[in-house]
Amino acid sequence: MAQLALSKVFKSYGELATVHGIDLDVASGEFIVLVGPSGCGKSTTLRMIAGLEDITDGEIRISGKRVNELEPSDRDIAMVFQNYALYPHLSVADNIAFGLKLRGTPRDEIRRRVAETAAILGLEPLLERKPRQLSGGQRQRVAMGRALIRKPSVFLFDEPLSNLDAKLRVQMRTEIKDLHARVPTTTVYVTHDQIEAMTLADRVVVMNKGRIEQVAPPQELYSAPTTKFVAGFIGSPGMNFLPGRIEAHEGSPAFRLSTGDLLPLAQKNEATLISHRDKPMLAGVRPEHFRQCAGGLAPVTISMVEPLGMETLVHFKLAGEASVARLPPSNTLRPGTQLPLQVQSEHIHLIDPETERVVG
Ligand SMILES: Nc1ncnc2c1ncn2[C@@H]1O[C@H](COP(=O)(O)OP(=O)(O)OP(=O)(O)O)[C@@H](O)[C@H]1O
Numbered sequence: 630m631a632q633l634a635l636s637k638v639f640k641s642y643g644e645l646a647t648v649h650g651i652d653l654d655v656a657s658g659e660f661i662v663l664v665g666p667s668g669c670g671k672s673t674t675l676r677m678i679a680g681l682e683d684i685t686d687g688e689i690r691i692s693g694k695r696v697n698e699l700e701p702s703d704r705d706i707a708m709v710f711q712n713y714a715l716y717p718h719l720s721v722a723d724n725i726a727f728g729l730k731l732r733g734t735p736r737d738e739i740r741r742r743v744a745e746t747a748a749i750l751g752l753e754p755l756l757e758r759k760p761r762q763l764s765g766g767q768r769q770r771v772a773m774g775r776a777l778i779r780k781p782s783v784f785l786f787d788e789p790l791s792n793l794d795a796k797l798r799v800q801m802r803t804e805i806k807d808l809h810a811r812v813p814t815t816t817v818y819v820t821h822d823q824i825e826a827m828t829l830a831d832r833v834v835v836m837n838k839g840r841i842e843q844v845a846p847p848q849e850l851y852s853a854p855t856t857k858f859v860a861g862f863i864g865s866p867g868m869n870f871l872p873g874r875i876e877a878h879e880g881s882p883a884f885r886l887s888t889g890d891l892l893p894l895a896q897k898n899e900a901t902l903i904s905h906r907d908k909p910m911l912a913g914v915r916p917e918h919f920r921q922c923a924g925g926l927a928p929v930t931i932s933m934v935e936p937l938g939m940e941t942l943v944h945f946k947l948a949g950e951a952s953v954a955r956l957p958p959s960n961t962l963r964p965g966t967q968l969p970l971q972v973q974s975e976h977i978h979l980i981d982p983e984t985e986r987v988v989g
């Protein structure tokens with residue numbers, strides 16, 4: 630049985646529909662990340678699970694029980710927000726204990742659970758401090774402690790790290806992953822940071838305009854996106870989309886770019902190739918699937934070079950599209966010079982621009 634199940638969940642604000650029928654089953658102990666551009670409905674979905682927003686239609690079940698009509702406090706969930714607003718006049722220990730006190734939990738039990746939670750989060754030396762005496766990361770950990778101490782069935786996080794600086798984000802991300810490994814609570818985590826999504830999730834839910842585009846483990850999203858949106862959203866820099874057509878070239882299937890260049894399509898399914906032949910198509914190529922090598926495409930002119938240390942991003946126009954390749958660092962990569970490139974054709978994603986679906 631799914632620990633958390635959403636079926637055909639809709640949300641409208643007046644006339645404005647923002648979530649269009651979401652179906653999602655989350656297994657017990659699973660870490661699910663909702664990711665997508667700003668305004669796609671991530672927070673709204675999370676807030677509906679939490680009970681902070683009514684749902685317009687559909688059903689939400691937690692541990693098998695319908696919760697549509699239940700107050701947030703009766704749903705057995707705990708939520709950590711971006712603005713986790715600790716009580717400034719209370720100590721760390723009292724901040725963590727706050728929810729239990731409110732519920733009238735006996736003192737001894739509160740003391741025991743605060744100690745246990747502080748141990749899990751490494752907060753023991755800080756229990757007597759006030760929030761203003763903590764760093765951003767420590768405050769974030771206290772906010773998690775407040776949620777963790779309740780031992781909820783489902784943990785909900787809404788961009789909990791977005792107020793932290795880059796280095797601290799990476800550290801807290803690792804801590805959250807480690808925490809989940811030690812205390813595997815069912816989790817729904819919202820972020821628009823795809824690295825956070827990819828590194829934390831058992832499965833990632835990619836949302837777009839109030840709909841789910843794809844639900845898959847991180848590696849599968851990267852290697853087998855099912856829509857153009859997911860193909861372009863996952864991966865940084867994003868996938869290049871090169872316009873052209875599928876042709877039979879000397880008996881072998883190939884993708885002909887508008888420049889005349891041919892990309893072999895030997896590994897693709899024949900029926901797929903035949904059904905999409907001779908109409909406008911897109912070849913999706915990730916930046917890392919170009920090779921600097923003669924004998925492939927006609928050389929392109931480098932427009933910009935971004936050295937990143939371990940790799941260099943090289944920008945150029947290909948088939949009329951601004952494109953980018955991820956290449957090993959080299960002194961010869963300079964703007965204005967010619968660059969011979971090959972495409973690793975086994976990694977091409979064929980996209981039908983009409984349906985925006987990846988067909989092969
Ligand atoms: N109370 C409200 N009344 C009307 N519209 C709302 C309300 N709350 C959210 N919306 C709209 O619903 C849509 C989804 O908002 P939501 O906050 O879920 O986006 P999000 O994916 O969390 O975005 P972000 O990454 O910016 O946090 C947006 O278009 C937003 O303007």
Ligand SMILES: [Mg+2]
Pocket residue numbers: 671672673
């Ligand atoms: Mg949001």
